[in-house]
Amino acid sequence: MNRRNMLYGAAAAIAGVAGASVAWWKFQPHSVEAAAPAEAGLVGSAGNASDSFWSLSFDTPDGKNLSMSSFRGKVLLVNFWATWCPPCVEELPLLDYFFQENKEKNLQVLGLAVDQPSAVRTWLQARPLHFPVGMAGLGGTELSKSLGNIAGGLPFSVVFSATGELLHRKIGKVLPEDLAQWARLQ
Template sequence: MTQSAESLDPVTPDAIAPSAARRRLLYAGVAGAAALGGAGLAWWKFQPHAVEPGAEQALWGLEFDTPAGGTFAMKSLAGKPLLLNFWATWCPPCVEELPMLNAFYREQSAKGWQVLGLAIDQPSAVRKFLARIPLDFPVGLAGLGGTDLGRSLGNLTGGLPFTVVLGGEGKVLHRKMGQVTAQDLQLWAGLG
């Protein structure tokens, strides 16, 4: 049995393709889902992750060369709260936060706080930088090995700046990926 052309329902353009408004809504939904997925992945990627087993204990046994040519032993900082900041001269947010970290050190050192900057950089670049912008707190030359240390403390991406707050007993209390704020420092000062 065949049907004549007249007996078939006419096909309108609206029946074949969704309207322009529906298409925009569909595209917006797909774009929104992709944005949420990307934001979630970025959030996960840039959040500090778990500290590797034994990393805290290993940290206190490390020694770093200093820009002045000496050696700095982590064990000299044991027993007091410590703000450990991974930075580099080529990292704009790192350079921007250093004066704030220096002020934190000056204000909080009388209360037992210590600050150590670990430069993930070339020694010559660090020396030049510190000649222009001196810091009151000690700086260790961690080089590329500092990236591995940061990873062991939860910085899987190796991004900078990365800050770790350790309590007087040597345990990690807080970690921050990205630039430190005045609010962060105020909160951390209360931990010591």
């Protein structure tokens, strides 16, 4: 009887450690190369999603249509964010500065808000951004998953080449060194 309890206890401890490890890994920032999706654990249809991405369009906060095909021919950094996501709003000033410094260099930044349109409009009135923002809504989570964000977490960024090829994915907050690397992709 005592031996059985010890085995159950050991099995529960192993399961608990495994679960905690997976949870820890899931919520850590990850940067992966799109060129090696199998190695990064991102096997799936990211290539097909990358192709279909260019046929999408989103409303802007002021109600205009924003077509993804209009960004072809430029290196495009797409950042999925939400007003309720602290790391997202922390990185937006850095992304805005990066855009302003690089917009003349054939590099474009696009924010896709995975949020309620009214919340995004209110947030942008207080903290305007110089790069375009598309209203992806809750569908933005599925779009980010199709581009390799398996967990659907925010913030999530992808970088496309000027020819539309998916080059990089980053789960978690963007760092200055990420932006420096991406700026060299010209």
